[in-house]
Amino acid sequence: MASIALSRVGKSFGTVSVLNEVDLAIEDGEFIVLVGPSGCGKSTLLRMIAGLEEITTGTLTIDGERVNERRPKDRDIAMVFQSYALYPHMSVADNMSYSLRLRRRSKEIIAQAVSAASAKLGLDPYLERRPKALSGGQRQRVAMGRAIVRKPKAFLFDEPLSNLDARLREQMRAEIKRMHGELGATSVYVTHDQIEAMTLASRIVAMNAGAVQQIGAPLDLYDRPANLFVAGFIGSPGMNFLEGRCEQGADTSAVVLPKGFRLPLPLRIPAADGEKVTLGIRPEHVTVDAQQGEIEAAVELVEPTGLGVILHLLVHGEPFKLFSTDRALIRSGARLRIGLPRERLHLFDQAGNRMAAL
Amino acid sequence: MSHPPTVQSPRTGKSALRRFVDAAEPWFYSAPVLVLILAVMLVPLILGLSYAFRDIQLLNPFSGGFVGLKHLQALSQDQAFYRALRNTLWWTGASVFLQFLFGLILALLLDKPFAGRGIAQALVFLPWAVPTFLAGLNWAWLFNPVIGPLPHWMAALGILSAPDNILADPHLAMWGPIIANVWWGIPFFAITLLAALQAIPRDLYEAAEIDGAGPLQRFVSITLPFLAPTIAITILLRTVWIANFADLIIVMTNGGPADRTQIVASYIFTQAFRRLDFGYASAIALVLLVLLLAYSMVIVIIRQRLIEKD
Ligand SMILES: Nc1ncnc2c1ncn2[C@@H]1O[C@H](COP(=O)(O)OP(=O)(O)O)[C@@H](O)[C@H]1O
Numbered sequence: 001m002a003s004i005a006l007s008r009v010g011k012s013f014g015t016v017s018v019l020n021e022v023d024l025a026i027e028d029g030e031f032i033v034l035v036g037p038s039g040c041g042k043s044t045l046l047r048m049i050a051g052l053e054e055i056t057t058g059t060l061t062i063d064g065e066r067v068n069e070r071r072p073k074d075r076d077i078a079m080v081f082q083s084y085a086l087y088p089h090m091s092v093a094d095n096m097s098y099s100l101r102l103r104r105r106s107k108e109i110i111a112q113a114v115s116a117a118s119a120k121l122g123l124d125p126y127l128e129r130r131p132k133a134l135s136g137g138q139r140q141r142v143a144m145g146r147a148i149v150r151k152p153k154a155f156l157f158d159e160p161l162s163n164l165d166a167r168l169r170e171q172m173r174a175e176i177k178r179m180h181g182e183l184g185a186t187s188v189y190v191t192h193d194q195i196e197a198m199t200l201a202s203r204i205v206a207m208n209a210g211a212v213q214q215i216g217a218p219l220d221l222y223d224r225p226a227n228l229f230v231a232g233f234i235g236s237p238g239m240n241f242l243e244g245r246c247e248q249g250a251d252t253s254a255v256v257l258p259k260g261f262r263l264p265l266p267l268r269i270p271a272a273d274g275e276k277v278t279l280g281i282r283p284e285h286v287t288v289d290a291q292q293g294e295i296e297a298a299v300e301l302v303e304p305t306g307l308g309v310i311l312h313l314l315v316h317g318e319p320f321k322l323f324s325t326d327r328a329l330i331r332s333g334a335r336l337r338i339g340l341p342r343e344r345l346h347l348f349d350q351a352g353n354r355m356a357a358l
Numbered sequence: 359m360s361h362p363p364t365v366q367s368p369r370t371g372k373s374a375l376r377r378f379v380d381a382a383e384p385w386f387y388s389a390p391v392l393v394l395i396l397a398v399m400l401v402p403l404i405l406g407l408s409y410a411f412r413d414i415q416l417l418n419p420f421s422g423g424f425v426g427l428k429h430l431q432a433l434s435q436d437q438a439f440y441r442a443l444r445n446t447l448w449w450t451g452a453s454v455f456l457q458f459l460f461g462l463i464l465a466l467l468l469d470k471p472f473a474g475r476g477i478a479q480a481l482v483f484l485p486w487a488v489p490t491f492l493a494g495l496n497w498a499w500l501f502n503p504v505i506g507p508l509p510h511w512m513a514a515l516g517i518l519s520a521p522d523n524i525l526a527d528p529h530l531a532m533w534g535p536i537i538a539n540v541w542w543g544i545p546f547f548a549i550t551l552l553a554a555l556q557a558i559p560r561d562l563y564e565a566a567e568i569d570g571a572g573p574l575q576r577f578v579s580i581t582l583p584f585l586a587p588t589i590a591i592t593i594l595l596r597t598v599w600i601a602n603f604a605d606l607i608i609v610m611t612n613g614g615p616a617d618r619t620q621i622v623a624s625y626i627f628t629q630a631f632r633r634l635d636f637g638y639a640s641a642i643a644l645v646l647l648v649l650l651l652a653y654s655m656v657i658v659i660i661r662q663r664l665i666e667k668d
């Protein structure tokens with residue numbers, strides 16, 4: 001168990017900078033999820049914690065000790081790779097015990113650690129098999145088993161579930177969460193899947209283009225996204241955005257949408273008169289109301305999900321999504337009136353940052 | 359998918375001729391190729407083997423008769439043949455081992471990224487592109503103290519007591535062709551092993567590094583198992599090939615001094631093209647063929663066992 005701290009950590013490959021000034025303090029026992037689109041530098045950051053990539057600038061400390069120059073094997077961390085990286089010429093048991101054998105632990109300790117891990121992961125029937133004789137999900141478990149037999153200071157996961165099918169992914173997600181509950185080990189988990197991030201994390205680190213966008217509890221990011229990127233990235237289907245101009249009144253403001261539609265707000269927002277602002281609202285927060293709905297919308301496409309229905313609408317010619325559990329809405333080509341509950345609105349300034357809450 | 363009821367069972371109502379034609383049809387189609395293969399591969403082989411049982415001497419117009427096992431009997435008494443056999447083991451073993459060792463080291467070096475790696479990889483191929491007899495001549499000159507620097511360097515380093523030609527020294531002569539052969543054969547191992555090395559997933563090394571494996575442990579538990587099949591097949595091929603490979607010896611020492619560098623292949627060459635005794639040469643070739651076949655079978659069986667065990 002350990003705490004990990006990154007302070008102004010940066011990384012460049014040659015002249016190309018892929019990470020800049022990442023600050024992150026991970027407490028003992030936390031489950032941190034790094035989430036962001038492909039190529040934003042999540043893996044690079046994780047590999048720097050593991051010691052597989054050199055740290056160009058800044059400091060990395062584990063348990064308060066600077067470890068920038070320490071080799072991977074001396075950092076006492078375990079890593080689960082996206083490809084699993086199982087040793088193909090070793091049996092499942094040998095794969096799991098490799099690190100202990102290298103550390104010259106006694107036979108009894110090794111046997112005990114392996115059997116404890118394999119019991120936990122349901123791998124007992126496969127201990128003598130080679131990895132190639134296992135299914136994807138079983139390989140994934142072996143990779144996890146290899147990590148837990150060592151009882152490392154921290155676990156690092158690099159998209160460990162992305163090679164599994166949807167059903168298995170769901171199952172393993174729950175299992176990882178349960179295991180973290182049991183072991184309570186500090187974990188850093190990389191994924192591009194925001195559902196995984198929401199369900200697993202004690203705190204999410206949302207990243208884009210090599211920079212941290214927001215750090216916070218999953219529901220914090222969902223309820224109070226710090227900027228347009230986080231607002232759009234977290235949540236599925238993604239948040240709707242409407243661009244407009246701020247119109248300041250005496251005590252309250254309003255947002256004027258391009259087609260001249262005026263949306264009064266219940267309070268005054270900190271923006272100059274005429275400044276560009278972006279309104280955001282999640283599809284599940286949009287209401288349908290034949291009488292009081294303020295905006296007219298045309299239904300373009302209907303996607304039933306079973307739980308509810310996703311409507312693809314056109315609002316003033318712009319695409320707009322609505323999620324509802326009301327099955328009566330499943331009919332294409334209709335026209336609706338929708339409402340935007342003010343307490344559900346997110347407001348972003350010209351630079352895309354969140355404005356004072358409504 | 360059931361047959362329509364009107365169709366009769368295909369066997370009934372067919373004449374014997376019809377059935378023969380049906381059975382022979384595929385053979386007729388493949389006949390041209392089969393004939394070609396037989397003509398090109400088997401006929402010369404059988405003809406050559408038949409010489410082993412005939413008295414064929416190019417300068418003797420009355421030779422050509424069938425002599426049964428006479429050549430093989432003579433061979434069993436032939437001390438020069440036994441020496442050639444021992445020399446072959448020595449020549450093949452040392453050449454293959456050193457080629458493999460240096461080829462592996464070179465491959466491991468070329469597998470690491472460094473500036474100018476592309477050029478280095480191309481240069482490694484160079485010896486392979488040199489015709490063998492030119493390579494042999496070159497090395498013979500290099501070992502010649504009159505025109506080559508090597509004897510002087512070796513004497514200066516204390517390896518030789520005086521700058522003499524090792525090709526003329528009965529105890530050292532074999533090292534001349536072996537060194538030339540190693541120089542010439544390294545690229546083969548380096549390139550094939552490099553290809554195999556580059557097919558090893560990088561993240562295995564990273565996983566092992568995190569698991570706490572040092573460079574040697576990573577080599578033993580990841581690199582070697584991945585290379586094993588390539589190593590087995592390349593060593594098998596090279597062993598058979600080098601055991602038959604007399605060019606360098608013929609060019610550099612011609613089997614001398616005092617038959618000290620005579621291997622079976624060069625002995626066959628000497629018997630056939632200097633003594634012009636084709637019958638006896640064929641008998642030796644037959645024995646060499648049987649030995650190499652046996653060796654190949656053993657290796658193939660071992661490889662099969664290893665694969666089954668996996
Ligand atoms: N070894 C490398 N050399 C140069 N660029 C690299 C290297 N590794 C990663 N990158 C670049 O760094 C960026 C971040 O990569 P990565 O951390 O793998 O992204 P992610 O895991 O978030 O998808 C990418 O633009 C990638 O092209």
Ligand SMILES: [Mg+2]
Nearest residue numbers: 042043044159
């Ligand atoms: Mg990645």
